[in-house]
Amino acid sequence: QQQVKQSPQSLIVQKGGIPIINCAYENTAFDYFPWYQQFPGKGPALLIAIRPDVSEKKEGRFTISFNKSAKQFSLHIMDSQPGDSATYFCAASANYGGSQGNLIFGKGTKLSVKP
Amino acid sequence: DTEVTQTPKHLVMGMTNKKSLKCEQHMGHRAMYWYKQKAKKPPELMFVYSYEKLSINESVPSRFSPECPNSSLLNLHLHALQPEDSALYLCASSQEGAGGGNQPQHFGDGTRLSIL
Numbered sequence: 001q002q003q004v005k006q007s008p009q010s011l012i013v014q015k016g017g018i019p020i021i022n023c024a025y026e027n028t029a030f031d032y033f034p035w036y037q038q039f040p041g042k043g044p045a046l047l048i049a050i051r052p053d054v055s056e057k058k059e060g061r062f063t064i065s066f067n068k069s070a071k072q073f074s075l076h077i078m079d080s081q082p083g084d085s086a087t088y089f090c091a092a093s094a095n096y097g098g099s100q101g102n103l104i105f106g107k108g109t110k111l112s113v114k115p
Numbered sequence: 116d117t118e119v120t121q122t123p124k125h126l127v128m129g130m131t132n133k134k135s136l137k138c139e140q141h142m143g144h145r146a147m148y149w150y151k152q153k154a155k156k157p158p159e160l161m162f163v164y165s166y167e168k169l170s171i172n173e174s175v176p177s178r179f180s181p182e183c184p185n186s187s188l189l190n191l192h193l194h195a196l197q198p199e200d201s202a203l204y205l206c207a208s209s210q211e212g213a214g215g216g217n218q219p220q221h222f223g224d225g226t227r228l229s230i231l
Contacts, residue, residue, distance in 0.1 A: 034219065036222075042225075043121075043207075043224040050203070095217050101146070102160055103158075103160070107156070108156070
């Protein structure tokens, strides 16, 4: 129940395409859902995050869609660029209990954007 | 540049050595974390410090020993490591500690550790 399932494992799109990465969870106590972007040799960088009181959040070219009833959330990258090529991790955390605030990560999606 | 600074960036050590990893943040965050990340895997939580006190130890072997000297610094002392401990060790911080709700975690770029 603590898992966050992320798909696909890898994704290749052409420049300008809209890659979509999906995540699903079971634990209804989760109430914070961040996405991290990680380049080789670097630490994960917080990209965008959403809480379950909204269904969509946009920051620049990045959009999170959140479906609370389906317990799913996804990341959309508009007008993708070769510089977006990285590994993307979704995550979730709960706001109470012994593991409060601890991030549960998905397994990651390696995105390649071709010129 | 990240606001969480980790040193050294790379470390090679033998199984009998003792070394330490260092993490520093000046954002006034009160929670700090150590993660271990193997290649092509997500980060795995090791330790959480909240208001300079160890609040979570995710069943990490005793050859890893964390220390939080003050609210800005976090150390990870290493002793008698095994080859399977080779990984990227990441430090993160967040604004609130336990009881403060979910806050964004900010990661450093990690220390790449290789055990010979």
